[in-house]
Amino acid sequence: xxxxxxxxxxxxxxxxxxxxxxxxxxxxxxxxxxxxxxxxxxxxxxxxxxxxxxxxxxxxxxxxxxxxxxxxxxxxxxxxxxxxxxxxxxxxxxxxxxxxxxxxxxxxxxxxxxxxxxxxxxxxxxxxxxxxxxxxxxxxxxxxxxxxxxxxxxxxxxxxxxxxxxxxxxxxxxxxxxxxxxxxxxxxxxxxxxxxxxxxxxxxxxxxxxxxxxxxxxxxxxxxxxxxxxxxxxxxxxxxxxxxxxxxxxxxxxxxxxxxxxxxxxxxxxxxxxxxxxxxxxxxxxxxxxxxxxxxxxxxxxxxxxxxxxxxxxxxxxxxxxxxxxxxxxxxxxxxxxxxxxxxxxxxxxxxxxxxxxxxxxxxxxxxxxxxxxxxxxxxxxxxxxxxxxxxxxxxxxxxxxxxxxxxxxxxxxxxxxx
Numbered sequence: 531x532x533x534x535x536x537x538x539x540x541x542x543x544x545x546x547x548x549x550x551x552x553x554x555x556x557x558x559x560x561x562x563x564x565x566x567x568x569x570x571x572x573x574x575x576x577x578x579x580x581x582x583x584x585x586x587x588x589x590x591x592x593x594x595x596x597x598x599x600x601x602x603x604x605x606x607x608x609x610x611x612x613x614x615x616x617x618x619x620x621x622x623x624x625x626x627x628x629x630x631x632x633x634x635x636x637x638x639x640x641x642x643x644x645x646x647x648x649x650x651x652x653x654x655x656x657x658x659x660x661x662x663x664x665x666x667x668x669x670x671x672x673x674x675x676x677x678x679x680x681x682x683x684x685x686x687x688x689x690x691x692x693x694x695x696x697x698x699x700x701x702x703x704x705x706x707x708x709x710x711x712x713x714x715x716x717x718x719x720x721x722x723x724x725x726x727x728x729x730x731x732x733x734x735x736x737x738x739x740x741x742x743x744x745x746x747x748x749x750x751x752x753x754x755x756x757x758x759x760x761x762x763x764x765x766x767x768x769x770x771x772x773x774x775x776x777x778x779x780x781x782x783x784x785x786x787x788x789x790x791x792x793x794x795x796x797x798x799x800x801x802x803x804x805x806x807x808x809x810x811x812x813x814x815x816x817x818x819x820x821x822x823x824x825x826x827x828x829x830x831x832x833x834x835x836x837x838x839x840x841x842x843x844x845x846x847x848x849x850x851x852x853x854x855x856x857x858x859x860x861x862x863x864x865x866x867x868x869x870x871x872x873x874x875x876x877x878x879x880x881x882x883x884x885x886x887x888x889x890x891x892x893x894x895x896x897x898x899x900x901x902x903x904x905x906x907x908x909x910x911x912x913x914x915x916x917x918x919x920x921x922x923x924x925x926x927x928x929x930x931x932x933x934x935x936x937x938x939x940x941x942x943x944x945x946x947x948x949x
Contacts, residue, residue: 619762626757634754641707642676642735642767643752648710652734659703659729660779667727668699669795670781674771675706675730676764679713684945685916686786687717692913692939693790694726700794705771707732720942735767738774742830743837759842766842769849772820773833780824787918788818788876789935791911797821799828799868801853802876812870815854818915819876828866831856874910881917888921890929900931907935 620629637643660667671693675682693702708714709730718728739745747770750756751763759766772783782794800821803812822829835856841847860866879887891897907914914935926932926947936946 619764620758620760622760629759630754630757633751633758637752637754642733645734645736646732648707648732649734652731653737655729655731656703656779659701659727659731666699667701669697669701670779671697671700671702671794672772672775672779672781672783673702673704673786674768674775675704675709675786676768677708679706679708679711679717682709682714682717682786685922687721687942688936688940688946689784689786689789690718690721690728691941691943692936693784694721694724694728695939695941696790696793697795698726701727702729704728704730705733705775706730724941726941733771735771738771738778742774742777743834744770744774747837747840756840757842761842761845763842766840766848769817769852770833770836772817773829773836776820776822777825777829777833780822780826783817783820784913785818785915785918787916787921788913789916789932789939790913791907791935791939792913794821794912797912799823799826800871801857801868802871803873804850804877805880806873812872813854814850815857815870816850816877816915817853819913820853822868826868828856828860828868831860831866871912874906875912877915878907878911879914879917881920884917884921885924887914887916887931888924888926890927890933897929900929900934903931904934907931 621632624632660670675686690702694700706714709717710732711730714730718730721728735748736745739748747756751758775781776783782797784790798821801815801817802819804814804816806812820829832853835852836848839847839852844851857868857870861870891900914932916932926936928947933946937943940946
């Protein structure tokens with residue numbers, strides 16, 4: 531269990547030992563069938579808090595919530611903009627030169643690259659949301675949604691519910707032009723009516739990227755001087771936007787397929803390991819969860835790495851692989867104080883095994899495994915990444931791990947089995 535109250539007096543060396551042991555235990559579970567082991571007291575508590583508290587608290591997690599902003603656009607406008615993101619998918623089997631030419635021809639219709647009335651109000655709306663006089667924000671949360679409002683489904687809503695169940699005083703800003711609409715407000719209204727602080731805001735990319743290395747990359751992309759690659763540009767834009775958000779505002783970025791199980795207010799300057807080797811050393815980090823202070827130097831290096839080494843043809847190169855490269859490079863540098871949490875913190879199940887969390891137990895042995903796994907998750911895990919590329923087609927079955935977790939962490943608790 532990552533109990534921050536237990537390890538305050540441990541030094542960083544001890545923290546590394548505990549984290550290594552936890553990572554080693556996680557690898558053992560993956561290799562030997564995900565069998566249950568007794569809870570291992572790992573990263574978490576006072577030793578890790580000692581590392582986290584060494585960073586200046588600043589004001590990056592203090593804010594208020596403004597009055598709700600009533601959208602004035604037509605209901606169909608959000609859906610209209612969704613086609614903009616679909617158009618960001620480049621043609622296949624073409625050369626880099628042909629792809630750049632295609633992209634330059636499409637630029638005028640890519641609304642995400644253009645400024646409009648809503649995007650130009652982004653800075654003001656963000657400041658009002660975070661610093662307004664209508665309430666206190668315990669922790670800042672960010673998500674991005676670069677798809678249609680219609681595709682923001684029941685599972686994504688459940689993810690928001692779980693976030694507020696464990697972090698009722700938090701504030702969630704979703705950067706999305708499609709959810710910043712009448713249709714998006716209709717989706718979020720039930721959560722707003724329960725008194726939680728959530729808003730969808732159309733991003734202003736030039737503002738977000740200003741005074742960071744992202745601006746150079748963005749200018750080259752817009753001018754047609756940079757190959758966007760074969761991977762849909764929306765995916766890589768999401769990778770960059772999350773970094774710019776956390777750097778500019780500080781807080782917690784979460785993917786929309788992440789089910790929060792715990793209060794995040796005790797976490798600072800942390801990133802989670804996705805995997806580790808047989809010696810307990812992490813081998814891959816992931817950027818589905820980022821917890822950093824405003825203008826943290828490591829996040830700046832993430833952005834710099836994105837701009838300098840961008841490759842739109844390799845899946846993960848500008849995301850999980852990127853944060854892994856940079857974190858490894860700066861792990862021992864002075865001034866880059868951050869913590870790598872073991873896999874159980876955010877990625878307790880590997881993507882190839884996620885189906886096991888969705889199916890109900892069919893025999894006594896499986897039922898025991900489910901109960902043991904739930905005990906382990908409740909002790910050691912801040913949240914579960916659902917690996918949506920692998921799990922989006924799976925239904926949550928009654929009695930499954932996901933059903934048990936969501937039932938305990940939902941607010942509206944609707945459509946659990948159909949999500």
